[in-house]
Amino acid sequence: MTLNELMPFSVLVPLIAAPICALLPGRFLPWLLAMLATLCSAVIMAQVLPAAIDEPIRYAFGQWAPPIGIEFRTDAVNGFIGLLVSVMAVVILPWARISVNQEVPENQGLFYALFLLAFSGLMGMTMTGDAFNLFVFLEISSLSTYALVAQGRAKAAPLSAFRYLIMGTLGATFYLIGVGLIYIMTGTLNMLDLAERLPEVADTRAVQAAFGFILVGVGVKLALFPLHRWLPGAYANAPSAITVFLSSTATKVAVYVVLRLVFTVFGVDFASSMPYGEIFFILGLVGILLPSVWAIEQDNVKRLLAYSSVAQVGYIILAISLLSVTGLAAGLVHLFNHAVIKAALFMCVCTVIYQTGSARIEAFQGLGRQMPLTMLAFVLAGLSLIGVPLTAGFISKWVLIEAAIAQGLWLAVAVVLIGSLLAVMYIGKVAEAAWLKPAPEGRPPVREARLGLLLPMWILIVANFYFGIDTRLTLDVAYEGARILLGGQP
Numbered sequence: 001m002t003l004n005e006l007m008p009f010s011v012l013v014p015l016i017a018a019p020i021c022a023l024l025p026g027r028f029l030p031w032l033l034a035m036l037a038t039l040c041s042a043v044i045m046a047q048v049l050p051a052a053i054d055e056p057i058r059y060a061f062g063q064w065a066p067p068i069g070i071e072f073r074t075d076a077v078n079g080f081i082g083l084l085v086s087v088m089a090v091v092i093l094p095w096a097r098i099s100v101n102q103e104v105p106e107n108q109g110l111f112y113a114l115f116l117l118a119f120s121g122l123m124g125m126t127m128t129g130d131a132f133n134l135f136v137f138l139e140i141s142s143l144s145t146y147a148l149v150a151q152g153r154a155k156a157a158p159l160s161a162f163r164y165l166i167m168g169t170l171g172a173t174f175y176l177i178g179v180g181l182i183y184i185m186t187g188t189l190n191m192l193d194l195a196e197r198l199p200e201v202a203d204t205r206a207v208q209a210a211f212g213f214i215l216v217g218v219g220v221k222l223a224l225f226p227l228h229r230w231l232p233g234a235y236a237n238a239p240s241a242i243t244v245f246l247s248s249t250a251t252k253v254a255v256y257v258v259l260r261l262v263f264t265v266f267g268v269d270f271a272s273s274m275p276y277g278e279i280f281f282i283l284g285l286v287g288i289l290l291p292s293v294w295a296i297e298q299d300n301v302k303r304l305l306a307y308s309s310v311a312q313v314g315y316i317i318l319a320i321s322l323l324s325v326t327g328l329a330a331g332l333v334h335l336f337n338h339a340v341i342k343a344a345l346f347m348c349v350c351t352v353i354y355q356t357g358s359a360r361i362e363a364f365q366g367l368g369r370q371m372p373l374t375m376l377a378f379v380l381a382g383l384s385l386i387g388v389p390l391t392a393g394f395i396s397k398w399v400l401i402e403a404a405i406a407q408g409l410w411l412a413v414a415v416v417l418i419g420s421l422l423a424v425m426y427i428g429k430v431a432e433a434a435w436l437k438p439a440p441e442g443r444p445p446v447r448e449a450r451l452g453l454l455l456p457m458w459i460l461i462v463a464n465f466y467f468g469i470d471t472r473l474t475l476d477v478a479y480e481g482a483r484i485l486l487g488g489q490p
Contacts, residue, residue: 004059007048008072010041010082011127011137015120022113027101030112035093037116041123042086049079053480058129066129067190073129077332077481081256082126084336088248088343089119095347095456096241099354103153103239111151115245117144122253131179131265132189134257135172138221141253142168145246149238160233167230171220178213181206182265194265202270211274214261222254224317225287228310235306236359240350243302247309248343252335255316259328262320263485272323280321285415287314292422296429301349302359304426305342308385311419312338318412319400326403328482333474334396337467341384341393344460348378351449351457364430366439370446373454375434377461382427384464387420391468395475 017037024030048057056075060066074082104111121141128134146168150161183189185206186197201207216227223231231251235243262271271277288311295307312334319331349359351374356363368375384391387398397416404412439446448454467474 003048003051003057006044007057007074007127008059008061010044010048010086011072011120011123013037013040014116014123018113018116018120021116022109024109027097027108030109031093031097031100034112034116035090038086038089038093038119041119042083042090045079045083045086048074049076049083049477052076052079053477067188067193070133071129071190072127073192074127075481076477076484077259078126078256080332080336080477080481081253082123084339085119085122085126085249085253088339089245091456091459092241092244092248092343095244095453098450098452099240099350102354103241104151111148111239114144114148115242117141118148118245119249122249125253125257129191130189131182131191131194131261135176135179138172138175141250142172142221145242145250148242149234152237152239152242154237156233157237160230160237164230164234167220167227171217171227173217174213174220175217178210178217181210181213185210191260191265195267198266198270202266202273208274211266211270211276215258215276218254218257218261222251222258223310223313225283225291225310225314228287228291228313231310232303232306235309235346236300236303240346240353243350244343244346247305247346248339251309251313252339255313255320255331255335259320259331259485263328268323268486277321277323280317281409281412284314284316284318284321285412287311287317288415288419289314289422292419292426295426296422298426299361300359301361301364301430302346302353304430305345305349308345308423308426309338309342311423312342312385315396315400315416315419318415319403322403322407322409322412323486324403324407325479325482325486326399326406328485329475329478330396330400330403332478332481333399333471336474336478337384337392337396337464340460340463340467341381344381344457344464345378345385347453347457347460348374348381351453354453355446355449361430361433362440364433365437366434366443367446368435370439371448374449374457375431377454377457378434379427379431380461381464382423382431384468386423386427389468390465392464392474394468395471399475 014037021030052074053076059072121137124137146165185201220227291307291310295304298304316331319327384393387393
């Protein structure tokens with residue numbers, strides 16, 4: 001079997017495994033099937049990415065050649081994202097097994113089936129070369145995610161899922177309207193074919209409106225400020241495993257969709273002719289500062305990290321608004337690094353919830369002595385989020401600052417540095433409670449988490465420092481992906 005034939009199975013295997021998972025009894029078998037399906041996807045992407053860097057890998061379903069048929073297509077950009085999503089799922093699922101047993105004790109077959117649907121939807125959004133097929137996978141992922149968020153133990157979980165449903169439906173509707181408009185104007189849905197036909201009608205109101213509809217629609221999905229209102233509630237009230245998974249994958253795939261549509265489908269020249277760069281630049285600056293301030297004000301640590309995620313999306317949007325190779329590379333590498341950082345942070349917080357039953361800042365008091373490995377992991381991941389040298393987060397911000405200085409955008413440099421200082425404040429708030437404050441009187445002693453929770457967490461901590469020292473995988477691939485996006489290479 002060639003790589004071209006193997007590549008679609010990164011999506012098909014979890015998609016086929018999902019209904020089987022729903023029929024399996026007990027707890028172990030559904031988890032095992034989910035684990036094997038995501039591992040299969042990760043192995044496939046690990047083989048596909050090195051080859052896709054040199055030449056895009058393509059597969060036409062039913063032997064119907066595009067633009068008539070639907071095509072899966074992998075290059076350095078989406079291969080990078082696909083590997084990220086699949087590897088994160090493989091790392092998260094062993095950790096998730098323990099937390100899910102506590103938070104979702106029944107119907108775990110259905111839980112893991114929904115997880116696999118969400119995962120396969122994200123992988124499909126990454127691999128597809130068809131604009132409407134992207135919408136189909138977007139809905140597969142979104143609908144399953146709404147149901148997963150609603151399974152949280154918090155009383156507000158159904159309300160958060162409903163708010164997410166309303167916002168997500170609006171976003172999907174906006175995206176579909178945009179796709180409909182460009183189909184009317186071009187008669188095709190294949191992304192590469194669209195890239196060839198759109199320049200002929202780029203000056204029409206319909207195409208310009210389509211560009212706006214698509215950006216707003218996908219902006220909801222990636223929690224772009226001020227379209228982020230669904231995210232804090234969804235992250236704070238979802239089951240812990242889903243919080244970790246969504247924070248490390250869902251918004252990252254949505255960012256990729258923006259990159260692919262703006263730079264591959266509409267093209268750099270069209271984006272430059274529209275006020276895209278200026279709008280994203282402003283939204284990026286505000287999106288870094290305001291959510292960071294809101295994070296400082298939170299007493300619930302899951303919600304604190306959720307607002308932090310909105311701020312990190314601001315960094316990525318600021319980077320890609322620069323319309324330069326270095327800027328796009330900074331956005332792509334931060335997309336990867338933030339997934340590793342935020343997954344580690346949420347694992348630490350959700351482990352504390354597993355041990356204490358609370359996400360409030362008071363529950364963290366004194367845990368530095370009682371759960372030293374967990375809280376040390378939180379501090380180390382927090383240093384990476386801040387951007388301390390030798391961490392993955394430092395690489396992202398350094399490249400972003402380089403891109404801003406090259407264009408003389410000193411305001412952007414200042415905001416990046418201020419955002420890092422604000423991160424010191426909200427990460428320090430939790431660290432202070434854990435290491436410098438005594439445990440609340442009357443609270444029973446809290447034990448350190450079991451190995452099954454600690455091991456995946458520390459794998460991510462090690463990855464944070466490894467990718468802060470050795471950037472050959474992340475930064476090199478990010479630069480290659482940025483050149484592809486800006487150069488319009490096939």
